[in-house]
Amino acid sequence: MHELPITENILSIVCRHAAAGNVTQVVSITLDIGELSDIEDEWMQHYFDYLSKGTVAEGAKLKIHRIPIVLQCNTCEKTFEIEKSMIGKSTCPNCKASGDFSLLSGRQYHIKEMEAR
């Protein structure tokens, strides 16, 4: 639902880097996005195509890499990855604790790199 403002930010960051790097055309943009973020890849691309018209990034493909959710068990301090659908009902695979976990990863919104001419 909030793909639009996110996409606006991506475009402005990409255009800034494109200007600095004397780029004539951005081919692809690689994003690292945490599994916890409710972002639809397809909508991101639609919004991006719409917003980027007439810019150096027009036609660029978004490559979205999902970063897994990692929790740390505060009882035994071991870290473990879990699926989004299991968050809130998982147990620690090491000590079997059924709660008191800290979120270490899964909220990322990061632009890694772009391919450009």
Add this chain to the structure above:
Amino acid sequence: MDEIKLIQIKEEILTDNDRAARELRRKLTENKTFLVNLMSSPGAGKTTLLLQTAAVMKQTYKTGVIEADIDSMVDAEKIREAGVESVQLRTGGFCHLDSLMVKQGLEALGSDTFDLVFIENVGNLVCPAEFDTGAIKNVMILSVPEGDDKPLKYPLMFSTCDVLIVNKTDMLSLTDFDMDRLRGHISRLNPTMKIFEVSAKTGQGIPQWTEWLKGELSAFLT
């Protein structure tokens, strides 16, 4: 055709909002204005709970409200009728408030002279969780009829808030809502989250919540 080159960007997408939110939080701390961001789905009872809370808090603290609504003035009018100063931000279809909008709301309210300001965020458990508003505390309201499984569906919202208010406890006997199951989900997502069980309708649990808020506020203001 030029060769394709790889350009490292390595930037956070939400940097601008995060930076603006941090700056706003710093200013609020300096000016001693305690900003509380209230989030929930539509119909969880945000406005009713806010009215009850503001009625208690305004006896001791200068209290104001920033209302966000997609395109109406209904909530702001209710708040004003209750004698609480408020401004309405029309988000014009936007699904959340960001720190820039909140800053404008604070300016419109004249927040420098306020001790306590509530933001009534857009009713939605998805988007507001992603955008730091600059608030000192993030509070979410879950109402009993929504079910105890909501942390499983909206984990980000439940993991970013400091406080969970479970509202409409007067309806517990009408549903299969299991408070222990809810607490179990929360413990896995956000073990330090403070939980209050209230009924904005009967007033049950409101004193515990407002006492806690007063404690936080007096620590913040001194």
